[in-house]
Amino acid sequence: MSFSVSKQMSDEYILKTPVILDGIGFHSGKRNVIIVEDNIENDGLYVVQEGKRYKIDPFAVSTEQRTTSIVEGDQIIAMTIEHLLSALHALNIRNLNIVFEEGNEVPILDGSAEGYMQLIESEIELIRREVDVLEVTETVRQVAQGDSSRFVQIEPSDSDVMTIQSTVSYPDSRILKQEYIFKFSCLEDYRREIANARTSFPFTIESEEVIEETKSRLKGAIFTGENKNVNIYSSWNTDKTRHENEVARHKILDFLGDLNVLNIELSPRIT
Secondary structure (H helix, E strand, O other): OOEEEEEEEEEEEEEOOOEEEEEEOOOOOOEEEEEEEEOOOOOOEEEEEOOEEEEOOHHHEEOOOOOOEEEEOOEEEEEOOHHHHHHHHHHOOOOEEEEEEEOOEOOOOOOOOHHHHHHHHOOEEEEEEEEEEEEEOOOEEEEEOOEEEEEEEEOEOOOOOEEEEEEEEEOOOOOEEEEEEEEEOOHHHHHHHOOOOOOEEOOOOOOHHHHHHHHHHOOOOOOOOOOOOOEEOOOOOOOOOOOOOHHHHHHHHHHHHHHHHHOOEEOOOEO
């Protein structure tokens, strides 16, 4: 067995008042409105669509469109939830309903997790309760299907600080390789190093044909200007990124969001 679960007392934050998130969807380009509210049942994270609750857990997740979605059978219930889940992970919010009032995609905002944190953080309060804590006891390695160069490896550690190393390599692009090591000891670490890292197109987009194809596929993507929500690595794009190694940092943001689908607190003693 590579994991163990134990009961522990833990700090947790809950929402005092509901928070509205209103904006365009990255894939659909349409307006989406969601309300995040405290889950008074205290049974985890849920998506609510048309009055029906869907538990966020690994068995309900699809990543087919290069985004994290909650599905039921062939039906997509909620799309692009990973950035919001990452912010919730950092804020230590474990019981929440994500209620869709319009659309089925979490608004992309600026392409990072920073906007969600700013809207939610002022409405939370601290409580303490007993929770299940998952601890890694043996090294676990998961390799991407059909590509052994892509993998996630989790190792047990004696440290009380979670360490995440992100390495990305795109040899045929302007990025080539990026790496970032994140030591996650508190919320301020996440806020300073990870929260504002935008999603990126690491492959060079040069031709007008490729640009138009990308715009038609990702209708809510804004490539340049004050309201941009994605980094483009291309000769025609002169906008600066927020971090030199922003792609690697954003992968950590996504990873923490995807960890949150476990709906359980994770012991920090992992690498």
